[in-house]
Amino acid sequence: xxxxxxxxxxxxxxxxxxxxxxxxxxxxxxxxxxxxxxxxxxxxxxxxxxxxxxxxxxxxxxxxxxxxxxxxxxxxxxxxxxxxxxxxxxxxxxxxxxxxxxxxxxxxxxxxxxxxxxxxxxxxxxxxxxxxxxxxxxxxxxxxxxxxxxxxxxxxxxxxxxxxxxxxxxxxxxxxxxxxxxxxxxxxxxxxxxxxxxxxxxxxxxxxxxxxxxxxxxxxxxxxxxxxxxxxxxxxxxxxxxxxxxxxxxxxxxxxxxxxxxxxxxxxxxxxxxxxxxxxxxxxxxxxxxxxxxxxxxxxxxxxxxxxxxxxxxxxxxxxxxxxxxxxxxxxxxxxxxxxxxxxxxxxxxx
Amino acid sequence: xxxxxxxxxxxxxxxxxxxxxxxxxxxxxxxxxxxxxxxxxxxxxxxxxxxxxxxxxxxxxxxxxxxxxxxxxxxxxxxxxxxxxxxxxxxxxxxxxxxxxxxxxxxxxxxxxxxxxxxxxxxxxxxxxxxxxxxxxxxxxxxxxxxxxxxxxxxxxxxxxxxxxxxxxxxxxxxxxxxxxxxxxxxxxxxxxxxxxxxxxxxxxxxxxxxxxxxxxxxxxxxxxxxxxxxxxxxxxxxxxxxxxxxxxxxxxxxxxxxxxxxxxxxxxxxxxxxxxxxxxxxxxxxxxxxxxxxxxxxxxxxxxxxxxxxxxxxxxxxxxxxxxxxxxxxxxxxxxxxxxxxxxxxxxxxxxxxxxxxxxxxxxxxxxxxxxxxxxxxxxxxxxxxxxxxxxxxxxxxxxxxxxxxxxxxxxxxxxxxxxxxxxxxxxxxxxxxxxxxxxxxxxxxxxxxxxxxxxxxxxxxxxxxxxxxxxxxxxxxxxxxxxxxxxxxxxxxxxxxxxxxxxxxxxxxxxxxxxxxxxxxxxxxxxxx
Numbered sequence: 101x102x103x104x105x106x107x108x109x110x111x112x113x114x115x116x117x118x119x120x121x122x123x124x125x126x127x128x129x130x131x132x133x134x135x136x137x138x139x140x141x142x143x144x145x146x147x148x149x150x151x152x153x154x155x156x157x158x159x160x161x162x163x164x165x166x167x168x169x170x171x172x173x174x175x176x177x178x179x180x181x182x183x184x185x186x187x188x189x190x191x192x193x194x195x196x197x198x199x200x201x202x203x204x205x206x207x208x209x210x211x212x213x214x215x216x217x218x219x220x221x222x223x224x225x226x227x228x229x230x231x232x233x234x235x236x237x238x239x240x241x242x243x244x245x246x247x248x249x250x251x252x253x254x255x256x257x258x259x260x261x262x263x264x265x266x267x268x269x270x271x272x273x274x275x276x277x278x279x280x281x282x283x284x285x286x287x288x289x290x291x292x293x294x295x296x297x298x299x300x301x302x303x304x305x306x307x308x309x310x311x312x313x314x315x316x317x318x319x320x321x322x323x324x325x326x327x328x329x330x331x332x333x334x335x336x337x338x339x340x341x342x343x344x345x346x347x348x349x350x351x352x353x354x355x356x357x358x359x360x361x362x363x364x365x366x367x368x369x370x371x372x373x374x375x376x377x378x379x380x381x382x383x384x385x386x387x388x389x390x391x392x393x394x395x396x397x398x399x400x401x402x403x404x405x406x407x408x409x410x411x412x413x414x415x416x417x418x419x420x421x422x423x424x425x426x427x428x429x430x431x432x433x434x435x436x437x438x439x440x441x442x443x444x445x446x447x448x449x450x451x
Numbered sequence: 452x453x454x455x456x457x458x459x460x461x462x463x464x465x466x467x468x469x470x471x472x473x474x475x476x477x478x479x480x481x482x483x484x485x486x487x488x489x490x491x492x493x494x495x496x497x498x499x500x501x502x503x504x505x506x507x508x509x510x511x512x513x514x515x516x517x518x519x520x521x522x523x524x525x526x527x528x529x530x531x532x533x534x535x536x537x538x539x540x541x542x543x544x545x546x547x548x549x550x551x552x553x554x555x556x557x558x559x560x561x562x563x564x565x566x567x568x569x570x571x572x573x574x575x576x577x578x579x580x581x582x583x584x585x586x587x588x589x590x591x592x593x594x595x596x597x598x599x600x601x602x603x604x605x606x607x608x609x610x611x612x613x614x615x616x617x618x619x620x621x622x623x624x625x626x627x628x629x630x631x632x633x634x635x636x637x638x639x640x641x642x643x644x645x646x647x648x649x650x651x652x653x654x655x656x657x658x659x660x661x662x663x664x665x666x667x668x669x670x671x672x673x674x675x676x677x678x679x680x681x682x683x684x685x686x687x688x689x690x691x692x693x694x695x696x697x698x699x700x701x702x703x704x705x706x707x708x709x710x711x712x713x714x715x716x717x718x719x720x721x722x723x724x725x726x727x728x729x730x731x732x733x734x735x736x737x738x739x740x741x742x743x744x745x746x747x748x749x750x751x752x753x754x755x756x757x758x759x760x761x762x763x764x765x766x767x768x769x770x771x772x773x774x775x776x777x778x779x780x781x782x783x784x785x786x787x788x789x790x791x792x793x794x795x796x797x798x799x800x801x802x803x804x805x806x807x808x809x810x811x812x813x814x815x816x817x818x819x820x821x822x823x824x825x826x827x828x829x830x831x832x833x834x835x836x837x838x839x840x841x842x843x844x845x846x847x848x849x850x851x852x853x854x855x856x857x858x859x860x861x862x863x864x865x866x867x868x869x870x871x872x873x874x875x876x877x878x879x880x881x882x883x884x885x886x887x888x889x890x891x892x893x894x895x896x897x898x899x900x901x902x903x904x905x906x907x908x909x910x911x912x913x914x915x916x917x918x919x920x921x922x923x924x925x926x927x928x929x930x931x932x933x934x935x936x937x938x939x940x941x942x943x944x945x946x947x948x949x950x951x952x953x954x955x956x957x958x959x960x961x962x963x964x965x966x967x968x969x970x971x972x973x974x975x976x977x978x979x980x981x982x
Contacts (some may be wrong), residue, residue: 142689
């Protein structure tokens with residue numbers, strides 16, 4: 101049993117499980133609500149219920165007074181839904197979010213390309229085209245295993261009928277092993293999407309920095325292709341890193357784009373390329389390359405990061421040292437079960 | 452009916468509503484330059500380029516604030532009434548818990564009041580409208596906390612000693628100069644130092660260490676009135692904490708030149724705050740008959756883990772852990788014991804009744820402090836118990852040397868040697884100054900002029916400045932220490948002295964029929980109850 105929760109002023113609608121709190125459901129959907137104590141004491145997460153029935157749970161009678169309950173206020177950290185519900189929360193509207201509803205799609209694999217020894221490009225022609233924002237991801241059903249795996253869409257939204265997923269084989273991972281070994285052209289697949297809040301905030305009209313590494317190129321590639329197709333006129337820089345040249349998939353494509361578009365700069369970086377190779381680009385990590393490229397000053401930009409956790413972490417550090425702060429840094433955060441275990445500070449909302 | 456033709460105005464979002472009710476209330480002055488209106492914003496060296504970049508950590512408007520706080524008051528006072536009607540003061544565990552309440556009313560209620568004054572200054576001096584309104588609300592919160600604490604504890608004051616002169620004592624009593632001088636140091640800093648000191652270092656970094664033992668301690672020990680006060684304050688505290696985080700983020704993002712200043716204040720105020728909290732460590736470990744958790748564990752959770760996670764994030768701004776934090780970690784198994792030993796030795800000069808831990812309590816300490824208690828503190832307590840049994844209890848009648856900064860007696864041990872008292876000193880303008888730690892010495896050396904004239908109670912006693920009017924120090928039989936106690940508002944034998952001999956203990960047993968100390972049994976004959 102689950103209920104629909106609509107969050108104003110965003111107008112977004114999400115599913116909330118029975119017994120799940122409003123706060124938990126929102127955070128899992130990437131909707132950040134103000135919160136602090138998480139157990140009904142501090143009232144930081146107070147929201148207005150404008151329609152529907154709510155169970156206030158263990159909210160303290162001091163944090164949520166009687167008169168507030170009568171006015172329809174509730175504490176998101178304790179509140180559970182007893183019907184479909186509409187709330188108004190103290191959150192900023194995101195002018196760039198399109199709030200595209202989730203849908204189920206079916207399609208057929210048309211091509212499987214080997215991009216690197218460990219990454220395959222899977223191309224799927226969908227039976228109905230998908231609408232998404234560049235940077236978002238989908239869940240791909242894994243054959244008969246009854247599981248699904250999340251992959252960012254590597255194609256721009258303009259190619260809505262044939263989508264591309266880049267899949268790195270995870271050692272010992274059953275999902276990616278199945279994709280690498282079993283998935284071949286002609287195979288039917290099921291897809292749910294689009295998910296995620298990782299998309300370009302174009303309305304800010306700022307120059308953009310993309311930092312990508314490992315198998316994290318998909319979203320930045322989709323975003324950059326989309327921006328260039330739509331004649332985005334601010335400077336765009338892609339700093340893209342792999343360990344060695346043979347892993348630097350789509351290198352030639354970006355070199356060509358950089359030649360064609362004056363506002364697009366491409367900075368490839370290799371961290372473990374053999375010293376005697378003919379690589380003339382940057383040698384080192386993505387964050388180091390970016391730091392050198394911008395002379396340690398990132399003010400007035402927006403940054404979009406995609407890659408392994410260590411790369412994201414080092415990149416955030418280098419960006420903040422270069423005085424670009426949380427408000428202008430975006431990345432897709434995958435929350436794993438382990439994240440909930442360690443003490444977290446509330447200093448940052450999304451970093 | 453012209454109204455029929457008008458379309459209703461679009462409903463404002465919470466954010467728009469908030470902007471109209473707060474940010475829109477500020478303006479650029481035209482008769483006077485803004486620098487003249489806000490005169491203290493520049494002298495600390497902090498650079499603010501754009502107050503509009505301030506992100507309000509909560510969006511509460513003044514009208515909503517009044518309504519909300521008014522309702523909280525009604526609820527709190529209804530429960531306080533019920534508490535008084537039911538003689539709730541006799542439902543607490545035993546009279547040791549009452550001693551903890553005395554420490555609070557003496558030492559903490561008036562620093563809330565000083566905080567109220569500090570935030571009033573902030574609400575005048577900060578140029579941004581968002582932070583100014585947040586400061587105004589906090590100023591009101593702090594005043595409300597002072598008032599509700601006093602009212603909560605007033606019922607206890609009708610029955611027990613040591614509480615009725617708390618404002619008088621706060622300005623004069625030797626160990627109360629510790630919290631008093633701490634907060635006055637903060638209020639006399641510039642606006643940015645004050646707000647980093649109080650909103651960040653105290654409210655964010657350290658407040659859980661106060662709130663948790665106090666409120667959980669009250670709940671564990673059956674004090675419904677204080678628990679209710681705690682609930683009514685907690686929703687304010689959450690606002691104060693988020694303000695602390697926001698101010699630090701804002702300063703760090705505004706200009707790189709702010710980073711070293713913020714770091715310096717974090718270093719200073721972590722250490723200042725931590726030293727004041729030593730008092731809480733003794734309360735947690737010794738004064739709660741039903742204990743919540745030992746200080747060392749609370750310190751691990753609230754400072755080492757939560758604070759550690761915070762500083763891991765702050766590292767991105769170039770901020771590191773506060774200087775000397777590692778000393779605080781080294782001290783966590785020691786300070787509550789070192790402090791309680793001092794209070795016990797000076798029990799005749801305290802405004803409450805210290806006692807020796809029971810066998811049961813010492814076993815609990817052995818379990819919770821396996822590395823330190825049996826080796827360092829148990830033998831001393833056992834010796835003192837023996838002396839009490841023999842009818843010649845140990846009393847320290849010399850006055851202790853005080854630290855020039857935190858004003859604690861020199862009671863803390865060397866970071867790496869718990870058997871040696873830590874003494875530090877420095878010379879400034881041909882005078883010697885003494886400190887309890889490197890942390891306090893660093894603070895002095897950075898701003899010596901601010902501290903050279905600190906009002907140190909022991910110095911003042913020896914200089915003859917702690918005498919009531921009309922006392923003649925040349926009169927025969929003049930007893931300087933007894934006169935100093937009178938000056939400090941401590942009535943010998945009533946406010947301080949041994950617990951088992953106190954009026955509190957005897958009254959408690961007479962009124963409740965229960966032992967004054969549930970670990971030690973009755974000190975009065977059952978017949979006393981009937982009398």
